[in-house]
Amino acid sequence: MKGWEMTEKCLCEPNEVIIFSCAGSSNVGQIANQAAIKLAQDGVGRYFCLAGIGGHVSGMIESTKAGKMLIAIDGCSVGSAKKTLEHAGFNISEHVQVTDLGIEKNHNLNILSPDINKVAQHLESQISQRRGLR
Amino acid sequence: MKIEVLGMGCTNCNKLYQNAVEAVKLSGKEIEVTKVEDIKKIMSYGVLSTPALVIDGLVKVAGKVPKVEDIKEWIK
Numbered sequence: 001m002k003g004w005e006m007t008e009k010c011l012c013e014p015n016e017v018i019i020f021s022c023a024g025s026s027n028v029g030q031i032a033n034q035a036a037i038k039l040a041q042d043g044v045g046r047y048f049c050l051a052g053i054g055g056h057v058s059g060m061i062e063s064t065k066a067g068k069m070l071i072a073i074d075g076c077s078v079g080s081a082k083k084t085l086e087h088a089g090f091n092i093s094e095h096v097q098v099t100d101l102g103i104e105k106n107h108n109l110n111i112l113s114p115d116i117n118k119v120a121q122h123l124e125s126q127i128s129q130r131r132g133l134r
Numbered sequence: 135m136k137i138e139v140l141g142m143g144c145t146n147c148n149k150l151y152q153n154a155v156e157a158v159k160l161s162g163k164e165i166e167v168t169k170v171e172d173i174k175k176i177m178s179y180g181v182l183s184t185p186a187l188v189i190d191g192l193v194k195v196a197g198k199v200p201k202v203e204d205i206k207e208w209i210k
Contacts, residue, residue: 011176011184012144015197052180058193059180066183066197 017045017127018067020081028075028098028105035119036073044124045071054084069093076105094126135209137167140176141185150185150199157205165209
């Protein structure tokens with residue numbers, strides 16, 4: 001069963017992998033967000049709300065504590081997703097910056113599918129490796 | 135004080151409800167413990183993992199079953 005389908009049926013399945021993205025106001029921020037959505041739709045993990053962490057929403061903080069692997073996707077070196085999670089006291093298992101994958105930052109929000117897929121594939125591979133190590 | 139147990143009726147949700155009722159009993163206080171099984175209401179708390187325990191509107195724990203002693207401490 002894919003992760004995003006589970007949301008509508010039951011919340012009692014453990015959230016092994018929890019994915020956050022910065023969703024920043026640039027092309028790379030939006031690529032980060034779309035990559036997080038793709039990973040969730042592909043059943044790689046659950047997509048959680050970073051704003052809820054920043055806002056200290058108790059339900060989201062406690063739900064995140066129940067996760068086993070936290071993934072942060074940032075668009076650029078500002079690192080908002082990583083910093084927000086760390087500020088709330090979470091240890092990040094895997095972090096990626098979209099700009100580190102050769103995608104240049106700009107403010108054109110017409111993002112491209114190949115860029116989204118590149119980020120999602122990179123993370124899927126990293127997560128698989130981590131799962132293999134455990 | 136109000137305690138809500140969020141969950142859609144799985145084994146862990148029922149266990150958390152029992153633990154909450156037991157903690158209230160041991161505390162000697164008169165506190166209402168209610169089950170919330172509607173997923174829309176559960177999600178309105180921002181909870182993405184159940185079971186979850188809510189005390190006076192604040193989510194104390196999600197995605198696991200706290201011990202009776204822990205709950206008792208929270209409702210002191």
